Structure formats: C-alpha cells, structure tokens
Amino acid sequence: MDGTVYEFERLPMATQRPVPAAARRAGGGPSGALVGVIRNPRSHRNKGHAPEMAERPDVITRTPRTREELARDLVEMAGMGIAMLAVDGGDGTVRDVLTCGASCFGENWPRMIVLPKGKTNALAVDLGLPNHWSLAEALDAARRGPGVDRRPVVVNGAGVNGGSLVGFFLGAGIFTTATNEGQVAHRYGAFNSFAVGLTAVSGILQGLFGTGSRGWRGITPIKLFLDEEAREVRRSQYGPPETRYAILVSTLNDFPLGIKPFGKQPDGLKYLLVDYPLRRVIALAPALLAGWEGALLGRLGVHRGHAQEAIFDVGDKFILDGEAFPAGRYRLTLGPKLNFVAP
Template sequence: MTLVALISNPRSTGNRAMLPAVRDYCARNPDIFHYEVEEVDQIAAALRTIALIKPKVLVINGGDGTVQATLTELYHGGHFGDNPPPVAVLPNGKTNLIAQDLGAYGKPLAALDKIVQIARDDLESHIVVRQLIALSDGEDGRAVLGMFLGGAGLAEIILYCRNKIYPLGLPNSVSHLLAALAGLAAVLFGLSAKFLPITRNALRISWFRTGELNGSFAVVMVTTLEKLLLGSRSEVNASPTGHLKFIAVEHNRAGVTTMLLDTLMGRFGTRRGRGVHLAREDMIRIDSDQGRVILDGELFEASAGKPIILRSTAPVPFLRLAA
C-alpha cells in the first residue's frame, strides 16, 4: 500500500520555487505517490487514479483554489466510496488557514516529511473530522466545498490585498497587515479613496432556525475550522447542533472596536459584544443586491434573486500533525 498520495499544483505561487525540492523528495521516497495537476479540471482524474492505490493519507500541495477544488471533488466524486483517506494540507497558500488549523506550519517540505512519518505508524490519534461548508445558490447545481468564508467588508479587504498589495511583492504577513490597516482606516474614520478598500456592504443574513440580521457589516465569517485569524479559536458555547460557526461585526465603531479589543486579547469569536454577533447553524442564507463572499480564496457573488446558501456537510476525515 502507498502510504501518502500527494496532489501538487505546479502553478501555485508557493510551488514555483519549492516544487523541484518536492519532486526530488518524492523520487527518493517510495512511500509517496506524486500526481501533478496544472488545472483544477484535472483533479477528478487525479483522484480516480489515486483511489486505485488506496493511500493512507491524501495530501494537497497548492494554493487555496487547489485545496477547494480537491475538497469539492473528493466530496462529490465518490472516488473512495465510503472510506476516503484523511486529508492533509501543506502550508503553501497565501493564508494557510486550513493547514494551520491542522497543525501544519513552517516549510511545506518539512510538513510533508512529518506526514510521511505519521503515515508509517497508527494514524488514529492524528485523525480529526471536520464538516465542510457547501456553497450554492439554492438550485440543483453542484455545491462548492470549503472551510472558511469571508463576506461583506472582509471580502473586500481580501480582494484589495489580492489585487493591490500582493503585486508589490511584499511578504504575506506584511501584505495582510497593510490590507487590514487600510480596511480599519476606512471603517473607523469613514475614509473613502481609490487606494482604500470599500468596506460597506448591505446584507440580509438569515439563520434558518433562529432569525436574521439586516444591515452593513465590516466582517462576516462562516467557518468550520477551530482556529480563526490571528490564532483565536472559534466560539464553542452556542448550539451544539450547528456546525457552521458564524461571526458578523457591524459596520460601525462600536462593532469594530469590540472586534479589535477581543482580537488583541485572543478571544475574538468566543463571545458576543457590542456590534458582534455569533451563531452556530447548519444552514445560512445571504441575500444582497451586490454582495461578494470569498470561500477559501474563490470569489462568489450574491445578487437580487440569487442568494448564497451555505450548508454544513457530513464529517470529512483530516490529518492533524499534532496528536
């Protein structure tokens, strides 16, 4: 049995410099089956091939789009029947939220080596389950799967960082800090300029069991991860039946100030406060005449008569590097 199957996207930014070392490592290691995909529509064929060798662990090495496309195909494709292998994600994207939630930090090659070492022993203590976020427009089309969604002003700040800051060639951490400061300046001081992100979006967010919110929001998050941005952990004290962890911060000074204070104290997402709303649900609907959300790096839009529907999925096994 092949211990580890690795899907790599050579076109992802992180792989442009690192992939030769990954190829060399895999060539020297008979425990790894390495499959490279240059387009997301090749992932289905990759998983069909990988299913034939029945690996103990499936590892994704690519950017956010590669991770999302692989999770979507893994969930919908049924290539492994009822027993898919646990999924590990190398820290090779811009934000690495999923990788960090699973304990993968630092250099991707070091994380891959640790995964191989874990796969040689009993995996049981390293396997965790996570629900995924299934995003659709409520029609019968195939939902897209992910684990972290940003909406309202947060989505605009992410897009601002991608389109305005990343091209400067700065380190990811510096780029994220600059984008966050620009977004905060726009919200706290009401600044509006071409070089600043637009952080005000009117949304109607409905929880199918408990109610709805209407208004403008600086931040909307929906996640099934345990860890959020800046290392804080998602709230755990709400309804135990809802798997979609929802956070909304109103677009005003009270809401943003509460968010900043809680973030500095490491408790953002753990408690409600002035202008901060928390919930745990299994289905969430977002309505807007012109609202954008980003699910694991991919952009989706809500418009009049075309809502965004979020549902939680059945559990999916993942590999956590720290037991």
C-alpha cells in the same frame, strides 16, 4: 493572476461518479502504504521547485492544470486505494481537492496531509503545521500519531448556482474587501500572518476614518438562517434591515496571528455577523478579533454563534478559501470527518 481574486460565475458541478468502496483496492508499495499527492505548481512556494519524493514507487504525484483533470486524478487515486492524500498547495488548493474529491471519496476519505505552499494557509495554522512542512516530515508524523479530525463546510447552491463547494473559511461583505486587499499585500511580498496583520490594520484605519458607504464601510444584502427551524440570526437597530457589514463562517478553531473571530464557540458551523460599520464597533475590532465576548457586542450588532446547518443568502459575491463565488442562496452543512496528519 497575482494581485487579484479569481471570480467564478457558478459553483462547480460533480463530473465523476463515486468510486464504490469495493472497487478500491488496497494500495501499497515497497516502502509501505500508497500516498497520493495533488500538487499545485502555481502555488507560491512550489514555483521553480521539483515535486517532493516523486521518485518513490509508493508516492503517486499528479499536477492537474484544470478541475476536470483534478477530478480524474482523484478518481484514479481512489481506485488505486491510496492510504494517504497529500495536498501540496494553499487553502484554495485544499478547497479544490475536497470539492472535486467529494464525489469519489464520499464519507470514506484517505488520511489527509497538507503541505502549506500557498500565499494563505489558514488550515495549516489550525492544524499546528510549521511554515515549511515537507512530505517526508509529514510521513514521519503519520507513523507517530493519530492526527487531528476536522470537518469542512459544504456549500450547496440551487438553480443557476447549482453545484457544491467544500472548504473551511467562508466570508462576505467587508470580508470580500479584506480578501482583495490581502491580494494587494501578496503582490508586495506579504504572505500568511503578515498579510493578515497588514490587511487588518488597513481595514480598521479606513473603517474608522473613511467616509461614504463603499469600500471598507460598505454593506451587503446578507441573511443567515440557522438549523432545521431556519430561524434568522437576530439583527440590531443599526443599518438597513436587509443588510449586514460582514459575515464569517468556519469550522476551524485557530487562525493566523492567534485571532479568535468566533470567540469560544463549540464545534460546528461557527459564525460571526456584524450588522453595520459603527465606528464604535470598528474601534473594538482588535478586542473582537482577540475573542472578547462582552455583553455590549450584541447591542452594537455583533453576533456570534454556531449551528449544524444554515441557509446563507447573499446579494453580492462571497469568498471561500480565497476565491470569489456568485451571489445567491446557499445551504451550508458540515462535511465528512477528515483526519489530518499533524506534528
């Protein structure tokens, strides 16, 4: 529903068996390599528009309405031997395709195309895609260049939250509040970078001048343990020791409005942790989001770094690519290397 963030009670479970590589036939048609298209008809810029190039025999378009249908469509496409897989939607659609496709493609994904039709398209920004990137333009670009490689974040749960997710941008704490505020901006017609800008300005002002310990000044039980040693990210003296103000984790390099929340971290699971909503920290938010890396930040409870794997423990819901998932303890790892078509 517009104006809200959909909340899941648990992580999705794999419902399909992998398609062995030997069972995937080489797909092709009169115009060349076979292209599978997963189209989300509910995405912002897809409403009221017909699928692109659906009449071509080498373009197989599916519009699943449920995750079960999506999983079946992806198994079908894997068995057909598609050479390219186009995701026609926003960041949430990309997350659903990667999550449902993990069990059938494994480490051997087809070449990926993103058609940025959602309200938020952070992955498209990182890939350098134009706002209006058509399937025809993407196929032309696929013939011209090798594309770019990206690895998503894999989120694995345990117990009642068993299952897994695959996406690109995870956040909790104040990021959950920011995501809800962004949905309000969407309702009033602000999307993509404009919505990010409005939400950031609103958050800084409310964090600076607000009172109490909720909303834009709320804190959340959050812990982050890095790599095989499971060493916890250090914490400053500010705020209750079991809580943090914000956490962001991603593998992306570039973000809307040119913000650089992780500074100059190398590839891997990049993270940003903020311990407590000190007004000095909130006042520094513009410089922090621009990538500033002063020594003062650590003393104020702002921590950046990277890892190959991590344990993420959160006492409230977290956000992955625009939708909310339940509190719990999760293992974060790097997903398979995916090759994306880019201009």
